Amino acid sequence: MKKFICGLLGFAAISLTSCDYHDPNADKFGNDSASGWVQFESNGATYASVPQGTKSTITASIPVSIKSIDIIDLNGNATVNNPVNEGLTVYYTVEDIDGSSSFINIPGSVYVPKGELSANITFTVPASAQVSCSQFRVTLTSTSNANVTVGFEDNDIATHDFVVGAYDLSSMVGTYNALLDGEDQYQCNVTLGAEANSLIVSNIYGIDASSQTTIYVNEDGSVTWPDYESNFLLTNGNTPIYVEGNDGVSTCLNGGTLSLNFRLRSATTLYANNSLVLTKQ
Structure with missing residues (x-):
């Protein structure tokens, strides 16, 4: 129409x-x-x-x-x-x-x-x-x-x-199909976090299913992130690697979608920016 x-x-x-x-x-x-x-x-x-x-x-x-x-x-x-x-x-x-x-x-x-x-x-x-x-x-x-x-x-x-x-933060809980930088495909689980307006995204980079990354979803649908040291991802040798978030947005379209922009980093090294689209199954 x-x-x-x-x-x-x-x-x-x-x-x-x-x-x-x-x-x-x-x-x-x-x-x-x-x-x-x-x-x-x-x-x-x-x-x-x-x-x-x-x-x-x-x-x-x-x-x-x-x-x-x-x-x-x-x-x-x-x-x-x-x-x-x-x-x-x-x-x-x-x-x-x-x-x-x-x-x-x-x-x-x-x-x-x-x-x-x-x-x-x-x-x-x-x-x-x-x-x-x-x-x-x-x-x-x-x-x-x-x-x-x-x-x-x-x-x-x-x-x-x-x-x-x-x-509705609760409606965002579930299993998502992940597309990283338009190429890599895998799955992530999203659960409610302990803090207000927070969600926990598992396996955000597709290489560690046990990893847990915190994001905050504001009432206008925009996504914000905590300090990178709160989002430990894995250890590379003896070096801790973290997820440093930039921005993002959540919508209720297609059962729920999260678009997240972030990069990996250590205390001294910054890696390339990544774009992740999560679509709820």
């Missing part, structure tokens, strides 16, 4: 003229001085998790940026072409990926104040909808000005996913 919604963004570009000026918009966006493109600020997904049974609503936002290509002079030197706010309508769709987004209350328009270069497509998720997991995709489709496109050449970030779900 798709829902078509329009949002409002403001945009214009600075127009410079001189005998040495080379117009980078020529044959790309036409001669309109308000030329350029719109895109999301980053690829990927935004996550929002809340404690089950919450009585409040949450507000989530997806940043949208207005861009304009650099000004290039005859010597090939680039100058950033900063747009100024005039007014522009941007159209987008909302598509369900997992579950239903029918509960979302989206105002349908967003305005970039004068002098600003970005705005947020903002919506609220009522407490009644925060008891299951859903994922939807927002896709920028067109604008009200033919000379302002959605994306441009290598700058084409036209979609952004949003995941909202209930936070």
Whole structure:
């Protein structure tokens, strides 16, 4: 199911003229001085998790940026072409990926104040909808000005996913399929830790099933780590090796997923960064 919604963004570009000026918009966006493109600020997904049974609503936002290509002079030197706010309508769709987004209350328009270069497509998720997991995709489709496109050449970030779900630490307990750095596959077990909001991940690196690594899952789904000396992994010769965590995120999609970023280290040596995706069986 798709829902078509329009949002409002403001945009214009600075127009410079001189005998040495080379117009980078020529044959790309036409001669309109308000030329350029719109895109999301980053690829990927935004996550929002809340404690089950919450009585409040949450507000989530997806940043949208207005861009304009650099000004290039005859010597090939680039100058950033900063747009100024005039007014522009941007159209987008909302598509369900997992579950239903029918509960979302989206105002349908967003305005970039004068002098600003970005705005947020903002919506609220009522407490009644925060008891299951859903994922939807927002896709920028067109604008009200033919000379302002959605994306441009290598700058084409036209979609952004949003995941909202209930936070329930107990539901994360179980056996997971592990994929390390997109190559190595094995299994990990996840159990509740003794500390508040903590989980224990066994066999996090796939070489010691008896190892136990602590992570903390915050109510927004983000993962944090204790000091590396609290996460002993194994002994290499006489040298203790630890797991030093960077960040991570948990979602309730596909029965539960943990994405963890960490590296191994000793007291004096740092090893390569690792990316681990755990998908619940």
